[in-house]
Amino acid sequence: SLKIAGFSRSNRQALTSGTGEFVLKDKANRDLILYSEHTVNEDGTLVLSIYAKYWMRNWTGLPLFYQQRLATFGNRLAAGQSETEQQPLPENPQLWYNAETTNKLAQPFMYSYGSYDLFGNKTAVTIASSKWSKAISIESIGTDGQISVGDDLGRSFELGVRIEMGSGAYHRTKMITFTPKFILINKLERVVFYGQQGTNSRFGLEPNQKMPFHWREKDQDNKLQLSLGSEYTWSAPFSISEIGEFCVKIARITKESAVSSKMERVIKAQDTYLVRVEVQLSREQTIYVILKPEAKDCPPYLIENLTDYKIRFWQKNQSENVPQELGPN
Numbered sequence: 001s002l003k004i005a006g007f008s009r010s011n012r013q014a015l016t017s018g019t020g021e022f023v024l025k026d027k028a029n030r031d032l033i034l035y036s037e038h039t040v041n042e043d044g045t046l047v048l049s050i051y052a053k054y055w056m057r058n059w060t061g062l063p064l065f066y067q068q069r070l071a072t073f074g075n076r077l078a079a080g081q082s083e084t085e086q087q088p089l090p091e092n093p094q095l096w097y098n099a100e101t102t103n104k105l106a107q108p109f110m111y112s113y114g115s116y117d118l119f120g121n122k123t124a125v126t127i128a129s130s131k132w133s134k135a136i137s138i139e140s141i142g143t144d145g146q147i148s149v150g151d152d153l154g155r156s157f158e159l160g161v162r163i164e165m166g167s168g169a170y171h172r173t174k175m176i177t178f179t180p181k182f183i184l185i186n187k188l189e190r191v192v193f194y195g196q197q198g199t200n201s202r203f204g205l206e207p208n209q210k211m212p213f214h215w216r217e218k219d220q221d222n223k224l225q226l227s228l229g230s231e232y233t234w235s236a237p238f239s240i241s242e243i244g245e246f247c248v249k250i251a252r253i254t255k256e257s258a259v260s261s262k263m264e265r266v267i268k269a270q271d272t273y274l275v276r277v278e279v280q281l282s283r284e285q286t287i288y289v290i291l292k293p294e295a296k297d298c299p300p301y302l303i304e305n306l307t308d309y310k311i312r313f314w315q316k317n318q319s320e321n322v323p324q325e326l327g328p329n
Contacts, residue, residue, distance in 0.1 A: 002050070006080055007032060015046060022050070026063060030079035033112040037172070052110035054138060055166070058178040059284070061102040061212055062089070062127050064178060069135040070115055070121040078111055087152075088129045093203060093211065111176075122216060125149065125178070127157050138176050141165055144285050146181055156218035158182070160285030179286045180212035182240055187292045188275070190228065197223040197237035205291075213240075213289070226250060226275060226291070236315055238277065240289045245278050247300045249315075251324060272324070305329065 002010040007024035010132060013036060014020075019034040037049045056078075058064045077083065089096055113121045122135035130151035141163060149157040158181035166173040186192050186205040194213070195202040198220035205211055215222055223237035228250050234264040237246040252271040274294035281287055294300075305311055305326045312323035 002034065010034070015048060019209070024079075026079045028077075028079075030076060031112070031113070031114050032079040032110060034110070035172070049172070051170070051172045052112065053081055053172075054111040054174050054176055055108040055170075056111045057108055057175060057239070058105045059177060059179045060127070061097045061105065061180070062157070063087075063105065064109070065126045066109075066111060067126070067132060067135075068113055069123045069124055070113065070117070070120070075124075076114070078109075080109070086129045089127070091153075091201075093214070097212070108175075123176075125159070127151075130155075130157065136161065138163055138174065141174070146285065150218055154217045154219065156215040158214065162283075162285055177284060179284045180214070181285070182213040182287050182289060183210055184213050185210040185288060185290045189293070192275070192291055193227045193229065195225055195234075197221050197225055224289070228252075228273060232273070235275070240277075240279055240287065243279050243281050243287075245276065247294050248275050249273070249279060250275060 001012045002024060003265065004021045007026050010022035010024045013022060015038060018038055020038070020168060022034045022036065024032045024034065026032065032054070035051055035053060037051070039049075041047060041049045047173045056064070056066060063085065065081050068076045068078060070076065076287040082122075111123075115121060115181070119137075120141060122137050124132045124135040125147065126132045127149050128151075130149050133147045133149045136145070136147060143161075143163045145161050147159050147161055149159065151157075156287070160179040160181050162175075162177045163174050164177075164178070165171060166175050184194060184205055186207055186209050189207055191204050191206055193202050193204050196216045201216040221237065222239070222241065224240050225237050226235045226248060227233065231252055233251045233253065235250050238248060250273045252273070274296065276292040278290040278292065279287060280290065303313065303326065306326060308328050311326050314323045
C-alpha cells in the first residue's frame, strides 16, 4: 500500500507482473488514483513503477484550483485541494506574485478522475476565488489552447494550456501546463506605466521587470496603453494578441497656454518618447510583450513643417487628443 502526506493509506496491491491501482483518499474523502506497472527484468528483478496519470503544472504564479467534471458523478474539487484555500486576490496585481509562492505553486500536482469516461470526463479551473472556467478535455496529446476565467470584480484571467506526454521516467504521465497568456517585459531604462483601455487601473513596471498581465475589465476593449508618468500622455491603445513589432508614441506635456479663456495642453515636437513593442509567442502558449526604446534617429514616421507657420497635429482616435506642436521650417 501507499501513504503520502494529506491522504489516508491506500489499498494493498500484490507485487506481481502487470498493472494495478492505488486509491488514496484525502481529508474530504475524495479519491486520488495512482497507477502501478510491474515488470520483470531479464535477471529476474521485479521493477515496480508508480505514477499519476496526470500532472497539473501551474506556471501562472497564481493559485489554481481544479474541478473534475464527471459525466457520471457530477462536479468535484480535485483531491488534495480545499475550498478554504480559495481566497480573493488583492486589487493590485503587483501583490499577486512573489518568488517563494511562485516556485511552490509550480510544483507538479498529481491529478486523477474517479471514472474512466475518456470522452465525458473534463476539467474546469479557477483562480483563487474567481468563477470556474469552461470545462476542457485534457486527453489530446499535443493540444495547445487557452481558457478564460472571470471573477466578480469584472477581471478576466486568460491562461495558455499545453498537453503533452512526459519524457524519460515520466513517459506514462500526461503533463497539463497552465501559463499566463500575457507577460509584460520592460526593457526600457525607466519605469513604464500600463493599463487596459477604458479603465482607471494603472500600474508601474520597473526597468528589467516582467509581470504577467490580465485584463482588468472583461467588458472593455482588450487593448493596452502605456505612459511614463503624470507629465506624459497615454499612448494610443494597441492589441497585444497579434504577433509582430510596432512602435507607440508617448508624449510629454511641457507647455500650458491660455486659449479662448481656457487652459490648453500642448506638446513640443521634440518631447516625444517612442517605445518599440515586440509581441512574441512562446512554445508554452505565452505571449511576451517586450517594451524597448526606439531609436530616435530612425522613427517610423517623420513630419517636416516647410511652411512659415506653426502647426499642430495629433493622432486620430487617441484617448488623449493633446495636439503636438511643430514650429516653422
